[in-house]
Amino acid sequence: MTMRDSEPCDVLVAGGGTGGVVAALAAARTGARTTLVESKGYTGGIAVEGGTALHSFYNLWKAFPGIEKRQVVKGIPQEIIDRLAAVGGTCGHAEMDVGYDYDSVATVIDTELYKVVTLQMLDEAGVRLCLNTMLVDAEAEGGLIRSAVCESRSGRERIAATMFVDCTGIGDLAARAGAGYVELNDYPVANSIGVGGVSLEGYRRFLEDSGALRQLSLGRRSGRNGQIVRLDADSAKLPKAYMEQARAIGFAQVITSVHDDYFMFVKLNCKMPVSPTDRDAVAKAEVELRRRQQKAIELIREFIPGCEKAFIARTSPTLCIRRGRTIECDYDITREDVLEGRHADDEIMVYGFHDCAPRLQIRDGGTYGIPYRALRPKGLDNLLVAGMMITTDWEAHMSTRNTVGCMGQGQGAGTAAALCARRGIAIRDLPAADLRQQLVRDNVYLGD
Numbered sequence: 093m094t095m096r097d098s099e100p101c102d103v104l105v106a107g108g109g110t111g112g113v114v115a116a117l118a119a120a121r122t123g124a125r126t127t128l129v130e131s132k133g134y135t136g137g138i139a140v141e142g143g144t145a146l147h148s149f150y151n152l153w154k155a156f157p158g159i160e161k162r163q164v165v166k167g168i169p170q171e172i173i174d175r176l177a178a179v180g181g182t183c184g185h186a187e188m189d190v191g192y193d194y195d196s197v198a199t200v201i202d203t204e205l206y207k208v209v210t211l212q213m214l215d216e217a218g219v220r221l222c223l224n225t226m227l228v229d230a231e232a233e234g235g236l237i238r239s240a241v242c243e244s245r246s247g248r249e250r251i252a253a254t255m256f257v258d259c260t261g262i263g264d265l266a267a268r269a270g271a272g273y274v275e276l277n278d279y280p281v282a283n284s285i286g287v288g289g290v291s292l293e294g295y296r297r298f299l300e301d302s303g304a305l306r307q308l309s310l311g312r313r314s315g316r317n318g319q320i321v322r323l324d325a326d327s328a329k330l331p332k333a334y335m336e337q338a339r340a341i342g343f344a345q346v347i348t349s350v351h352d353d354y355f356m357f358v359k360l361n362c363k364m365p366v367s368p369t370d371r372d373a374v375a376k377a378e379v380e381l382r383r384r385q386q387k388a389i390e391l392i393r394e395f396i397p398g399c400e401k402a403f404i405a406r407t408s409p410t411l412c413i414r415r416g417r418t419i420e421c422d423y424d425i426t427r428e429d430v431l432e433g434r435h436a437d438d439e440i441m442v443y444g445f446h447d448c449a450p451r452l453q454i455r456d457g458g459t460y461g462i463p464y465r466a467l468r469p470k471g472l473d474n475l476l477v478a479g480m481m482i483t484t485d486w487e488a489h490m491s492t493r494n495t496v497g498c499m500g501q502g503q504g505a506g507t508a509a510a511l512c513a514r515r516g517i518a519i520r521d522l523p524a525a526d527l528r529q530q531l532v533r534d535n536v537y538l539g540d
Contacts (some may be wrong), residue, residue, distance in 0.1 A: 095241070095248040101127040101220065102513040103506070104240055104253035106227050109137020110495050111479035111502030112259030113210045114168045118506030119257070120217040122530065124513050126506075127220040127251060129227055129242055132409065135210045137261065139495050140203040142284050142412030144346045144357045145322060147195055147494045149173075149185055151444035154192035156457035161196070164444050164459050167536040169499040172209060173199065181205030183321040183350050186311025191324060193450035198309035198322040199496075200348040203286070203356065203406065222251075227260070230268040235473045237269045255509040255519075256475045259502060262369065262416030263481040271469040271477075272420035275367035278486055279414035280342060281374075282362070283381040286406030287355040287392065292320040294398025295347055295355075304329035307346065314352040322348045334395045341384035343391065354405065358392075360384040368413045378411055414493060419481045422465040422520075427487040433458040435540055438524035440464050440504025440531060442540055443497050447490045454491075459540050462492065464524055467505050473518040478505040500536070507531055 103119040105112050108130030120126040128135075139146060149170065153161040163170070163185075176182040181202040188198055214221060222242065229241035231250070239252040258265040263273055292313075299305040307324035311317070325345035327335055338345070342361030349356040362381050366373045385404060392402045428434070430446065433454050439461030446452050454460055466483070467476045478501035483489045491497065508527050512519055532538060 093248055095250055098249040098251045099220070100252040101125045102253065103255045103257065103509045104129065104251055105257045105259055105506065106240060106265040107137070107258065107260035108135040109259060109261055109479070110139040111498040112137065113214065114499045114502030115257045115259050115478060115506030116214060116219045117168050117217050118503045118534070119510040120219045121534070122507050122510035124510035127222060127253065128214065129222045129225050129240065129251070131224070131226050133223050134207040135214065136203070136206050138412055139201065140206050141408035142282055142359070143495055144359065145348050146199040146201060146496050147447070148197060148445035148496055149199060150196050151459055152196055152449065152453060152457045154188065154196040155450065155453065159457035164442050164537050165496050165500050167531070167534055168503050169496060172213070175209045175213065176201060176205060179205055179209065180315065181209065181350070183311030183313060186309045186321050188307065188309045190305060191307030194307060195445060195449070198311065198348065200311065200321045200350050200356065202350050227264050230265055232269040235471055237472065237475055240265065254474065254513040257505045257509050258475060258477045258481065259479050261413060261480050263419050263477065266419045266469050266475060266477055266481065267417055269472060269475060271472055271475070273417040274484060275369060275417055276415060276484065277364065277367045280361040280363040281368055281377055281411045281413050282359050283385065283408050283411050284357045284359045285385050285404050287358050287389065287402050288353065288405035289399070289401040289403050290353060290355050290392065290396070291398030292323065292347065292349060295323055295396050296320055298396045299323060299325050302330050313350050321350060322346070331395070334391065337387070337391055341387045343388050358388060360388055368411070368416050374411065381411055413480070415480055415489065417481060418484050419477050420470045421477065421482060422468045422470060423463055425462065425466050425483045425485065425488045425492060427485050430460050430488045430491050431455060433460045435461040436463040438464040439538065440467070440508070440527065441500035441536060442538060443491065443500065445491060445494055445496065447494055448487065452487060452490070462497070462501060464504065464508065464527060467501065468519050473520070474512070476505040476509055476519060478502045503534070503536060504531065507534065
């Protein structure tokens with residue numbers, strides 16, 4: 093097969109998902125000619141395919157009386173929320189009324205408007221969008237990636253760049269460039285569906301009648317404030333006949349929405365016997381998850397009042413992962429780093445959410461820092477990674493992998509890549525103080 097040379101760039105971002113959108117925006121705004129390669133025809137990744145809400149822009153202040161409320165993730169991630177709010181695509185940062193020992197806010201989004209808004213922002217920033225384009229290889233030598241090899245219906249092409257950022261979620265670029273990695277396979281995969289013909293008020297009654305209401309957040313929904321935007325259940329208190337079937341199909345009970353008569357996310361989980369890099373095993377999981385989706389609809393119709401006509405209105409095009417390859421980086425964030433609220437001189441963001449709360453929480457409703465060195469793959473001088481590929485420790489990863497954490501990492505990685513490209517230096521030669529200074533100028537919160 094012949095391969096053509098495509099337009100070179102300063103920074104190439106692989107993966108236009110939750111972190112990749114922000115990385116590409118940050119790189120372009122920092123003055124780099126930026127190319128974004130994404131295998132689908134839209135942007136957003138897990139934020140629009142596999143999540144329930146965006147976690148979390150704030151510290152866990154409500155669980156710790158007397159602790160100050162602080163928005164700890166700002167910058168480009170908050171700009172996306174502002175743009176969504178302007179078009180009715182989010183409930184905003186709605187405070188949790190019940191279950192605030194898990195998260196203090198519920199930031200629920202419209203999945204389709206998120207795609208529109210992020211594509212518009214990328215276009216405005218001058219990012220070259222290579223959508224519907226697969227990354228198939230990387231050409232690397234002597235610790236430097238020279239180019240990414242991509243393929244689309246236009247054929248196979250080589251895209252040269254000075255700096256690269258891997259935001260693929262599964263570590264495709266890093267692995268093909270020769271980075272070390274492990275495949276821990278310590279999470280289930282999922283496919284989240286949107287369900288129409290339903291009632292959030294009916295679901296709330298179902299939970300309250302069972303004494304199982306575990307989370308409740310009220311926010312803006314269909315243009316009205318004070319509406320239900322997030323619900324979750326104490327599964328042990330739900331009717332036995334319902335929960336036996338729900339557990340059998342990995343049906344998570346958390347529901348979010350910004351529209352009446354619509355469950356934005358209904359999540360079905362499935363544990364694979366091998367890593368989700370295995371094509372044939374993924375194919376079997378895809379079939380199983382589709383079966384589980386229909387079973388979930390049957391359960392909703394049977395048990396939840398006001399949902400007798402429920403139907404699948406949206407599915408993710410492929411299953412979603414929580415972890416694929418974990419890339420060996422200069423630093424591996426630990427459980428203690430997260431839970432003890434440790435900070436570092438080279439941190440590129442701070443974060444205060446843990447997905448195992450209230451069992452595991454950052455100490456005293458505080459934050460911890462994600463250091464720049466945790467984004468630098470060993471043995472490579474012009475590649476950064478962001479998102480689900482960092483952190484081998486499962487209990488640390490249960491924080492760092494979450495959507496808003498990935499967004500913040502994306503801004504740090506994209507900014508660093510642009511600064512390195514502009515100065516003609518390797519990733520380890522960029523002074524952390526210079527990177528942090530630029531991030532603060534770009535409204536990234538780095539205090540605690």
